[in-house]
Amino acid sequence: MNILVVGNGGREHALAWKLGQSPQADRVFVAPGNAGTDLDAENVDISATDFESLIQFAKQNDVGLSVIGPEAPLAAGIVDAFQAEGLPVFGPSKAAAELEASKVFCKEVLRNADVPTADYQVFRNGSSAKRFISDRYHTDTEDVPLVIKADGLAAGKGVIVCHNRKEALEAVDRLTSEQEFGTAGSQLVLEERLDGDEASLIAITDGQTIVPLSPAQDHKPAFDGDTGPNTGGMGAYSPTALVDEKMLSMIDEQVLVPTVHAMKRSRRPFRGVLYAGLIVTNQGPKVLEYNVRFGDPECQPLLMRLKTDLVTLFMATIEGRLDQIEPLEWDPRPAVCVVMASEGYPGSYEKGFPIRGLDEAEELENVKVFHAGTRLHNGDVVTDGGRVLGVTAIGSSISAAKLQAYKAVRCIRWNGAWCRKDISDKGLTYASE
Ligand SMILES: Nc1ncnc2c1ncn2[C@@H]1O[C@H](COP(=O)(O)OP(=O)(O)O)[C@@H](O)[C@H]1O
Ligand SMILES: [Mg+2]
Incomplete structure (x- = not known):
């Protein structure tokens, strides 16, 4: 079977790499991909939002x-577009x-399905x-425990956690500024600020059956x-003892099952990756948000x-x-992914620096270097984004996996x-290994 992966980040490199290992896979294409996907699969020069060309490519190949x-x-709506042409799409x-895509919609689903989440209110301006x-x-001195969120997609920049009145008022102004957020901030969610450690629980569902994956933890700051400032994610590891078996079944029962049922009832059956x-919190796990795809770098x-x-x-x-x-079936051993980034990220940064030491890093045992912001230029792999590589290693313990990942990181330079x-x-603080 020929397979097409759409996207160009570390997540898509991991997906293409793993799909390519399937005995069912013939050719694996990535559109538009990066330097890493070009090595492990075949890049196709079509943007992820050019549905017409992607559909044409899928049919022709x-x-x-x-x-x-x-x-x-x-x-x-890429999935609807592929389905309308009879193309199998995940x-x-x-x-x-x-x-x-809408935090207001997400909160409504959570509230209607009685899923534990922060109390909130929606504002239309x-x-x-x-x-x-x-x-x-x-007063300006009292604690203002509010989190202010732009409704729409904002590439991880649409949420401001506040501590005082000044911050909260400024957050509203910022998120509703059309210049910065377009229409994403035309509605706002104001919600209660919660306290606790965060985890990612990613599940695969066909709208009926839910298959939770192993829990993972990202590192956003x-x-x-x-x-420091928030990023798309500076690293991740899995599994995390923050979510043990008991909590996992609690999340399944109180979060995933009611959400999937609520989506079905509202005639929006959910098929794909449901990422909670x-x-x-000390009252148990609560949902901050849903994503509808794999996390990058948790993937x-x-x-x-x-x-x-x-x-x-x-x-x-x-x-x-x-x-x-x-x-x-899981490898019981933990895996750790360390993101290597460009100078200046998550602010502005330069691109085009040649990356050295990739082969040396990949020769290490139990290491895979996933590419994110890279491209090939005259046969050289050069930087092409803020988050450049996800250096990932598996080991007998979290510490062993971490050690190996950083050993590989030290081989790589630009x-x-x-x-x-x-x-x-953080993983070491939840349970002794
Ligand atoms: N109610 C909340 N209480 C405390 N922190 C929050 C709350 N909501 C969001 N956050 C923080 O803000 C981050 C981003 O919020 P999230 O809802 O995940 O939006 P997005 O990933 O789309 O930016 C979270 O990872 C968390 O650190
Ligand atoms: Mg998030």
């Missing part, structure tokens, strides 16, 4: 499975992808949100000790550990047969390369 990586094409419909804040909080962003350590054939899993999802597949040094350290 006998593609039997298309896998959509990022949220933007899903929210724009991912949620446009209507189901609203779960990520900035002035009513500011009036709410000023009516409720009268740029710098060590979870300081969770915060573990990298997860797929390094997954032994089950991904083509079988995705085809069963598309065909509504998830109830018939064997339980997932002008301005940097990474967090503490990826997975």
Whole structure:
């Protein structure tokens, strides 16, 4: 079977790499891909949002499975477009992808399905949100435990966690600024600020059966000790003891099952990856948000550990047969992914620096270097984004996997390369290994 992966990040490199290992896979194409996907699969020069050209390519190349990586094409209806042409495609419909594309819709589903989540209110414009804040909080010194979220997709920049009134009022102004957020901030969610550690629980569902993957943990802040500005994710590891067996079944019962049923009832059956962003409070796990695709970088350590054939899993999802597949098989060993980034990221950065030491890093045992922002230029792999590589290793313990991942990181260099040094350290605090 020929397979098409749509997207160009570390997640898509991991997907193409894992799908390519399937005995069912013939050619694996990635559109548009990066330097890493060009080495492990075949790049196709079509943008992830050019549905017409993607469909034409899939038809001409006998593609039997298309896998959509990022949220933007899903929210724009790529799955509906492929399905209308009779092409098998893995991912949620446009209507189901609203779960990520609209935080207002997500909160409504959570509330109606009685899923634990932060209390909230929706505002249709900035002035009513500011009036709410000023009516409720009268001084600049008191704690204002609010989180303010733009409704629409904002590439991880649409959420501001507030601590005082000034921050909250400024957050409203910022998120409703059309210049920065377009229409994403035309509605706002104001919600209660919760306290706890975060985990990602990613599940595959065909709208009926839910198959949770192993729990993972991302590291959003740029710098060590979870300081500095938020990023797309500076590293991840799996499994995490923050979510043990008992909590996993609690999440299944209280979060995943009611959500999938609610989506079915509202005639938006959910098929694809349902990613619950969770915060573990002292009242138990609560949902911060849903994503409708794999997390990047959580996908990298997860797929390094997954032994089950991904083509079988995705085809069963598309065909509504998830109830018939064997339980997932995992490598019990933990995997750690360290993101190497460009100087300046998550702010502005330069591109085009040649990357050295990739072969040396990949020769190390139990290491895979997934590419994110890279491209080939005159035979050289050069930097082409903020997050450049996801250096991933598997090991007998979290510490062993971490050690190996950083050993590989030390082989790789380019002008301005940097990474967090503490990826997975949080994992050691949840349970002794
Ligand atoms: N209610 C909340 N309480 C505390 N922190 C929150 C809350 N909602 C969001 N956050 C923080 O903001 C981050 C981003 O919020 P999220 O809802 O996941 O939006 P997105 O990923 O689309 O930016 C979360 O990972 C979490 O750290
Ligand atoms: Mg999030």
